[in-house]
Amino acid sequence: MSKRVRSREVCADCSAPEPRWASVNRGVLICDECCSIHRGLGRHSSQVRHLTHSPWPPSQLQMVQTLYGNGANSIWEHSLLDPSSSVSGKRKANPQDRVHPNKTEFIKAKYQMLAYVHRMPCREDDSVTAKDLSKQLHSSVRTGNLETCLRLLSLGAQANFFHPEKGNTPLHIAAKAGQMLQAELLAVYGADPGALDSSGKTPIDYARQAGHQELAERLVEIQYELTDRLTFYLCGRRPDHRNGQHFIIPQMADSSLDLSEFAKAAKKKLQSLSNHQFEELAMDVYDEVDRRETDAVWLATQNHSTLVTDTTVVPFLPVNPEYSSTRNQGRQKLARFSAHEFATLVIDILTDAKRRQWGNSCDSPKENVELILQGIDSRHNSESQDNDQPDYDSVASDEDPVQEATCGDSCNDGRTKLNSLQTENTSLRWQTPSGQQHLQGPFGRHPPRGGRAMSMYETGSTPRQYPHRAETARHEDGVILQPFPTNGCSLEGRSTMLENDCDTTPNHSELEETGSPLPSSDGVEPEEGEEDATLPCTEDVICKTEQITKNIQELLRAAQETKHESFLPCSEKICMAVTEMAALFPKRPSSETVRGSLCLLTSSASRLHGECQKAADHNPCPSDIQLVTQQVIQCAYDIAKAAKQLVTVTTKENNN
Template identity: 70%
Template sequence: MSKRLRSSEVCADCSAQDPCWASINRGILICDECCSVHRSLGRHISQVRHLKHTPWPPTLLQMVETLYNNGANSIWEHSLLDPASVMSGRRKASPQDKVHPNKAEFIRAKYQMLAFVHRLPCREDDSVTAKDLSKQLHSSVRTGNLETCLRLLSLGAQANFFHPEKGNTPLHVAAKAGQTLQAELLAVYGADPGTQDSNGKTPVDYARQGGHHELAERLVEIQYELTDRLAFYLCGRKPEHKNGQHFVIPQMADSLDLSELAKAAKKKLQSLSNHLFEELAMDVYDEVDRRETDAVWLATQNHSTLVTETTVVPFLPVNPEYSSTRNQGRQKLARFNAHEFATLVIDILSDAKRRQQGNPLAGSKENVELILKSISNQHSSESQDNDQPDYDSVASDEDTDLETNAAKSNRQKSLDSDLSDGPVTAQEYMQVKNALVASEVKIQQLMKVNINLSDELRIMQKKASKLEKQSSMSESDYDNPTTPLELEETGSGRKGRQRSVIWQGEGSIPEDTDTAPSSSLPSTEDVIRKTEQITKNIQELLRAAQENKHDSYIPCSERIHVAVTEMAALFPKKPKSELVRTSLRLLTSSAYRLQSECKKTLPVETCPTTDIQLVTQQVIQCAYDIAKAAKQLVTITTKENNN
């Protein structure tokens, strides 16, 4: 690492001294705490790498250093540099701020919502704007001005743009001009070194033709980066591309004694279309990155000072641009033990080599999800590791059709660590899970669209709290700011006057001293039916948000509240299970908060301080919390009723 990077550097997000991590695609340096938030966003948002404990291609590190030293951070904080932003109350995070919610909210706004980047004037045809930006990028990469190119990429310029008049891509131009750092930046944003121009030449060809031999060698490395990374993960070696060796295929000690399941999984992998195979390989690459970064993270952290929840990224975060089935497969990769994962990596390396050499196999419609199951079930006789991190699995459309009885039995053992993925026979359950995941993806997409102005949001909430006549705060099990709820109290106790109908907006389960705690739960089928109704109404609300139909918020929220009340009424007044009580509290308080937020969309003369974008964001968050709570109740009742 250069001397310039070792001294007086500060975190791009909170200005803490001596940042140890870099976000490659953002061209910035970040501290440990901010890095934990970047990791939780996923590699599609931020690609992090430790400055000292992770191997760096020299020119890639030089590219990040150049961007950082030339003010790349100002791209992501453009509007914050405007003096008017100080007057409006907007500010960046500081080293003293808590990771949650302060730093996390700021980082999500900055990189996920792109809340502070310079926005071009709105035009009717966005594709024309993207084309213009891409043409500018095509011209700019022949120079050494990296920051200009990063700005264009941040605005939507395409790294793989094929210029219709010039007949080539920006990477062809950079390679011909010998612009190594521009080539690194373009590659980070997805530029393909193997793309041919109108003359049938690749960027590698132009680099060699221009005498830029080191650049040519680096472009070849970039071309094989995926398979090189997988091989290095398993055996610590990379191929000698200079000598024409492009693949290293590690061998495991028991690889010659493959089980029938292993052979079947390998055959299914080979029968995938090239498109599906590439998707699976990219997902495995992301999982390798997650595991390697985890190892560096654990080796470098002061665990006595960092909050545990900021350090854990137990599975690949959901990418809203991917299908629910693909997101499920990505999440399941985290549950593979070392042997299973190594088997999958070796199979991918072997088949990548076969495909590149053009050895054909008969086509098939095999699904990636089925292949992952086959590999993870190779060791079905081994005990399941219940220490695996908890996470919400994404339901596959093929679960009920493709799982064998043996696999279901195997999965039963791990119910405690993965409630939502248990062997449920009801087809409706799978449909509900799919619908909930679809809602979750829509929520994330909408949150990307809506600008997150967290500081202004907190100011709004404080004003709203003063306006409302509330007398107490409801406890909840999630991190969002809590809205004061209508709980009536008398004297110094919390008994108060209970309403005759429970869960009519109080936001918590009434304490009924005359009722003994009950361990009985409703049937799974009843809970599923109510969850379906909630999900249907949530999706209707999300569609309204996506289409800016703000006048539909209130009727949608009322229908959701009715469905939530009906679902809550299925459960005993005083559930014995703390998990049930917590989920019901989240369900009902979120429904009440949703109604409260939706009322802010009334005509401006009624609510003159309303910022509709902020309201929409809160509405989306409430809808997500309701969906999450409903899903929790489905999984709890399913597990208990199956026992």
């Protein structure tokens, strides 16, 4: 890039001259100060790379420069371009603004909440809208108009959309048309180079058949991006895919750790994971590699400037709201690994990735992914905590260390956490052998060379749609970069955080209001004051948790669509499911954790019912219904949190 062109570039967020960083998935260039904020958002929101100090595939850098030059930033600042926005007080940051809170609040609103993105008109069926957008994307990728495709992706088009009439995905079309930059953009949004069309051909096959050899080779690199990145991190080189070398497994100079019983046990757990669980662990390690490498570039390019402070350090992976809290906690523990320990884990993942790719997979998961991390990290825990303390730390970045969450952040956090409950229940079910998920992972259980490579690229895996292969269709809780749809439901303003006023004794009167009192698990009532250590079957608790989650999601959809008349029926279903779950446990559990969780569960259900009753009893003004909706969301989140705690403690106790 010439100096003359660079001199005209300005930061997409604050207009500071000569930005030195890029946000790959947003297609914008940013300055050092704004980059310090982007890094804290997490890769699911913004994937940052230094323009000159980070390694770039040439076509990917060209893709970002093309998007930036063609005004991609207007996609993320659409409503700010409206002259009326200045009247309403909305404005973008400027170079003179303070990093905290001014630039931070603006950047979070812009990229996390997508507050300024053009909103589609309300539709009765969101799935129809997403399908229409995805079909438009399918048609657009045959052209070179990158910004149109980015706009469609920002609105909810799916990069892995399988066109029912055409029988292929957008990446197939881009590959056939030789659109290298479109392929790069789709890959950043999770498009799978190994996706099969209705005839069993991949985008790589399409590119080769159309004579686009360079594109075909790049798609192979994208297909192996995860393992290539891990290899490069350890030894500074990548496999030679052109000559059929797809894996390099570095060796440790000091193999003493590998010989320990601890390391052998960790490897055994790693090999026992299902393909889907293994993929998630590998994705988390990939994110940690990216964090460590970006930290190194950050420190090397700041020259001890004022930006290198505690407020700009990213000490561990930021919370991804699409993931369960347990998974987020496990991800954060990766930052505590020493260089030697982390290298050992990376090598073990590369080794097992190669084994699974060649078809020698093991499908008898006995441990949760996060338990692997806990086990590897056990030497830290044994030094710093007693046996009666929680297995996991609290998720540190649930609370902003720099400032209180903005009003919008608080509401958005509630919505996104509730939106991930379905995924969380899937994750919880893995904790028991009877809940084993037979998911088609990236290392397929097919002939040795027939498995798909781990094709997670920049944003991680996203939902893949292969209707023609329904028997292998899989659910993945990958990152969806589009906003949580509001459909006109305005939830701005601070959520009133309801304090948990429970003690550790279950509130039986509240239980009786929503249903029958709690019997003991064996049907025998314990004597007054007698504590019972019996816990129900984990599968039963998980089943009831899924019932609760399903009903909460129904309530959330009603909140999205401003159907306040549906609040009360939904709350009644939730209360009934909560009562059924609470009835699984003894009347006076001996576990303090169980007592506290049951109290939070039932009291939150009672509060939820009361708030929903307010919406049904009278016709409140918009500001009142907004407050009621916020309270409803908070109560629902508390219920989900309590249910999760009960599943966790039941699983732990039953496995002991």
